[in-house]
Amino acid sequence: MCMSSSLKSATLPAFANETDHLALLDFKIRITQDPLQIMSSWNDSIHFCNWLGVTCSTSSKRVLLLELEAKRLAGPIPPSLGNLSQLTGINLRNNRFYGEIPQEVGRLQSLQHLNLTSNSFGGKLPTNLSYCTQLRVLDVAYNNLIGQIPYHLSSLSKLVNLSLGENNLTGTIPAWIGNFSSLYVLSLIQNNFQGSIPSELGRLPGLGFCRLASNNLSGTIPPLIYNISSMYFFSVAQNRLHGSLPPDVGLTLPSLQIIYGGMNNFSGPIPLSFSNASQLQVLDFGNNNLTGSVPQNLASLQGLVKLNFEHNSLGNGEDGDLNFFNNLANCTSLEVIFLQYNNFGGVLPSSIANLSTKLQKFIMGGNMIRGDIPIGIGNLVNLNDVGLECNYLGGTLPDILGKLQKLQILYLEYNKLSGPIPSSLGNLTILTKLFMEGNKFEGNIPPSLGNCQNLLLLDISHNNLTGTIPKQVIGISSLSISLDMSHNFLVGALPFEVGNLIHLTELDLSNNRLSGKIPTTLETCLSLGGLYLEGNSFEGAIPQSLATLRGLEQIVLSQNNFSGNIPKFLSKLVSLKYLNISFNDLEGEVPSEGIFANSSKISIFGNSKLCGGVQELHLPTCAGSCTQNSNPYFKKLRVSYARLLKSTNGFSKNNLIGSGSFGSVYKGVLFENGAIVAVKVLNLQQKGASKSFINECNALRGIRHRNLLKIISACSSTDHEGNDFKSLIFEFMCNGSLDQWLHPKNNVQHWSKRLRFIQRLNIAIDVAYALEYLHHHCQTPIVHCDLKPSNILLDEDMVAHVGDFGLVNFLFEASNNPSKSQTLSVGLKGSIGYIPPEYAMGGQVSTLGDIYSYGILLLEMFIGKRPIDEMFKDGLSIHKYIAMALPEHVMDIVDSSMFFVEDDEDVNNDIVERTITEEDPHVIVSNRIKECLIYVLQIGLSCSKTSPDERMPTNVVVGEMNTIRDTFLKFKKKNTRRMT
Incomplete structure (x- = not known):
């Protein structure tokens, strides 16, 4: 009995605090994942004080x-x-805890450190934390917290570290944080805080680490912030801050080691006083609007590691802009120089040879630098990333580049470099990306490039290269992103070693002089998504071996000498989104299944021996066969008045989607098959409505094009009261008209309906293709006569479709030059602002009248103003307004909303140096994009000239607009590569 009592007494201290024991057990049973078996130690075989953690x-x-x-x-x-x-x-x-932080944490009044960072906690910050007045560290960064910072937390006056970054917190930064006199670390990065930075933060005498980046903060940086002499890390990047940097910033922040101010709206010069911040290691104000020169005295920052002023407006495009390099040799720790996309001119000084041998990234692309690449660049033996793209560099590429054996990425595209590609580049054995497109390189592709067995991407397109494709290069098995040799003068057969490209996503050999058959070894390239072989002299049948490439999304084999039938397997490639086999010598029946069922996704022009296929293709019926078109849009539907009445809810106002001169358009649902359609009901009381109906029927029943509005059926009947009723039923365009996007009716629509630059360009090209088809590819040339934004409709993919053919004219007069074919004009044809001047003076209808309307449309699309805007008066027209502004003031007249970048967009958007908002509608774009804008507007001016004979023909418009888009997309692709 005594022994039993003694044992019981000895075990009591192990569970002296049953409350703590039970709380820990409760914590344990809530654990849903424990792959490391941490909780296995939490058992009663040992005292809980010995449990792990x-x-x-x-x-x-x-x-x-x-x-x-x-x-x-x-x-x-x-x-x-x-x-x-x-x-x-x-x-x-750094675990995976979730749910809300319980309010009961506020009961831990002795708590000094609370670190929950890098989990998945949600909900709001618990207000009861206010009772934890002994807290020194509150770190809940990298979670999913929402709501505002509660005022209750103002009681945590002993905080040394407040880290709330990488959440979804909203509201403003509380001014009372300025009362936390012991605060050393303040991190609020990447939330949704808005408003200004409170000046009260300047009262934090010991603040050393301040991180406010990636929010929606606006205004200027309060001057008091610059008086915190203890601050060594300051980041306000990716906000909407503006104003100039104070000239004495380097004097008032003597402890500053790192400053991030990129992706804001800062303007003015770089302060000379930065040179006084002798501890500075990172100076980063990329993506702003800083102007002037780079101060020479930055060379005194001997500890500088990173210098970033990319995407600003530094330099004047003149000699001497880069003289600051002469002194940067003093920055012996320098590893990164980012100065791309500014206005630097002149030549790269030979003094770059004296830069720190620690330099790893030297990025100067997108400037106006000319001359040769200095041989001294070979001294920078630790370089791994060199960016000299989109300049005006000339001469030959120095062999010395082959010494940079740590180089991984080399950007040289879009310069004026000439001569041969140095064989020494084959020494760059760890190179992963090589961009050399858009230069004047000539001669053969050096086989030594085959030594670069780590290449993921090789682009040598748009040069003057000759000779055959070396098997060593086409067989680099590491290539996975892209191999582009297009637009050169390469000859000979495609080597069998192409089969080594088993990881390659895109192969582009287009527009060369290659010949022979496609090697069967291509079947092993199972990762291919894009195959571009157009514009060569390949021959033979389209190889059956391509059937194994199930991931192909785009195949372009046009303008070759392929013969035989179209292989059936092409219709079974479920990933295929576009197929172009035009201008070959193919024959036989065109399949109707798979991609061939949608004529807008294939191109088969220029193969005169083809037959069959879907009706849209207008091919002859194959001999000895009877094919049935399965496309539901062009079956002979019998649509009655009663059916249309039901489908539109009695032509209710709720279904009304537009009105025009001759009638109204309603949204309808054909109940038999659930198809959504647009029903155009003619107002037969309006003079000319009946003729409009006949014109539109005559025009639409014989034409088919992906950029023309597709008619489903027509109804000519009587309504329930015996009145004549005429209606046209069209495919429904879910994105409405171009007019609704260009000229939203209210502010909400204005910020929800914004067309980006590339979208406007695509739409303009779509319309040009539609006009080219009407003018040059119909049996009888057709003049639309009413081209304007409200008659251009957009489908779910924002593809443009020209509609409303109520005013069309058929040019029956035979002529070798259809653009000169004319019919007599009867009154004004078209809408005010878009009517060509010759029509107003009694001239005759011609395709050149459509060209005028297109020109006005193009100008309207890119400046966002109608041709009848109230500003165009007293002799000032939209044409004159733009002509006076080009080229120097193009950015003063264009619609800046086309450069707005949505939060969830990617970058496509790094083409702009910064985004715009409702509060800040100003936008700055790169010089390359400005050039694209100028070219587009110049085409618009050419098309809208007063004299018809001076206007640009439709086919030329199509070619020029496509060239602009290609240039833009190449530039965008390059920027995307840079971002990755």
């Missing part, structure tokens, strides 16, 4: 610390955690 007081056996960092645990935190009343520290950093 638990630290207790040696005297009281109360839990003091809960330390479970990076244990891959998942589960919610139970409210019972608040029962561990002696806790001074909780560290659950």
Whole structure:
């Protein structure tokens, strides 16, 4: 009995605090994932103070610390955690905990450290944390917290570290944070805070680390911030801050080591005083609007590691802009120079040879630098990324580049480099990306490039290269992103070694002089998504071996000498989105299944021996066969008045989607098959409506093109009261008219309906293709006579379709030059603002009248103003307004909303140096994009000239607009590559 009593007494201290024990057990049972079996140690075979991650007081056996960092645990935190009343520290950093942070944490009044960063906590910050007045560290970064920072937390006056970054917090940064006199770390990065930076933060005497980047902060930086002499890290990048940087910034922040101010709207010069911040290691103000020169005295920053002023407006495009390089040799720690996309001119000084040998990234693309690449660049032996693209560099490429054996990425595209590609580039054995397109390189492709066995991307397109494709290069098996040799003068057969490209996504050999058959080894390139072989002299049948390439999305084999039938397997490639086999010598029946069922996704022009296919293709019926068109849009539907009445809910106002001169358009649902259609009901009381109906029927029944509005059926009947009723039923365009996008009716629509530059360009090209078809590819040339934004409709993919053929004219007069074919004009043809001047003076209808309307449309699309805008008066027209502005003031007249970048967009958008908002409608774009804008507007001016004979023909318009788009997309592709 005595022994039993003694044992019982000895075990009591192990569970002296049952409250802590139960709280820990509750914590354990909430754990839903424990791959490292951490919780297996939490069992009653040992005292809970010895459980993994638990630290207790040696005297009281109360839990003091809960330390479970990076244990891959998942589960919610139970409210019972608040029962561990002696806790001074909780560290659950870098796990997978979820749910809300319980309010009961506020009961831990001895808590000094709370670290929950890098988990999946949601909900709001608990207001009861205000009772944890001993907190020194509050770190809940990298979670999913929402709401505002509660005012209750103003009681945490002893905080040394407040880290709330990488959440979804909103509201403003509270001014009362300025009362936290002990605060050393403040991190609010990447939330949705808005408003200005409170000046009260300038009262934090010991603040050393301040991170406010990636929010929606606006205004200027309060001057008091620059007086915090203890601050060594300051980041306000990716906000909407503006104003100039104070000239004495380097004097007032003597401890500054790192400053990030990129992706804002800062303007003015780079302060000379930065040279006084002698501890500075990172100076980053990329993506702003800074002007002037780079100060020479930055050379005094001997500890500088990173210098970034990319995407600003530095330099004047003149000699001497780069003289600051002469002194940068003093920055012996320099590893990164980002100065791309500014206005630097002149030549690269030979003094770059004296830059720090630690330099790893030297990025100067998108400027106006000319002359040769200095041989001294070979001294920078640690370079891994060189960007000299989109300049005016000339001469030959120095062999010395082959010494840079740590080079991984080399951007040389879109310069004026000439001569041969140096064989020494084959020494760059760890090179992953090589961009050389858009130069004047000549001679053979050096086989030594085959030594670059780590290449992921090789682009040598748009040069003057000759000779055959070396098997060593076409067989680089590491290539996975793209191999582009297009637009050269390469000859001979495609080597069998192409089969080594088993990881390649895109192969472009188009527009060369290659010949022979496609090797069967191509069948092993199972990752191919794009195959572009157009514009060569390949021959033979389209190889059956391509059937294995199930991932192909685009195949372009046009303008070759392929013969035989179209292989059936092409219709079975489920990933295929576009197929172009035009201008070959193919024959036989065109399949009707798979991609061939949609004529807008294939091109088969120029193969005179083809037959069959869907009706849209207008091919002759194959001999000895009877094919049935399965496309539902062009079956002979019998649509009655009663059916249309039902489908539009009695032509209700709720279904009305537009009105025009001769009638109204309603949205309808054909109940038999659920198809959504647009029903155009003619107002027969309006003079000319009946003729419009006949014109539109005559025009649409004989034409088919992907950029023309597709008619489904027509109805000519009587309504329930015996009145004549005429209606046309069209394919429904879910994105409405171009007019609705260019000229939204209210502010909400204005910010929800914004067409980006590339979208406007695509739409303009779509319309040009439609006109080219009407003018040159119909049996009888057709003049639309009413081209304007409201008659251009957009489908779900934002593809443009020209509609409303109520005013069309058929040019029956035979002529070798259809653009000169004319019919007599009867009154004005078209809409005010778009009517060509010759029509107003009684001239005759011609295709050149459509060209005039297209020109006005093009000008309207890119400046966002109608031709009848109230500003165009007293002799000022939209044509004159734009002509006076080009080229110097193009950015003063264009619609800046086309450069707005949505939050969830990618970057496609790095073509702009910064985005715009409702509050800040100003936008700055790169010189290359300005050039594209100028060219587009010049085409618009050419098309809308007063004299018809001076207007640009439709086929030329199509070619020029496509060239602009190709230039833009190449530039965009290059910027995307840079971002990745």
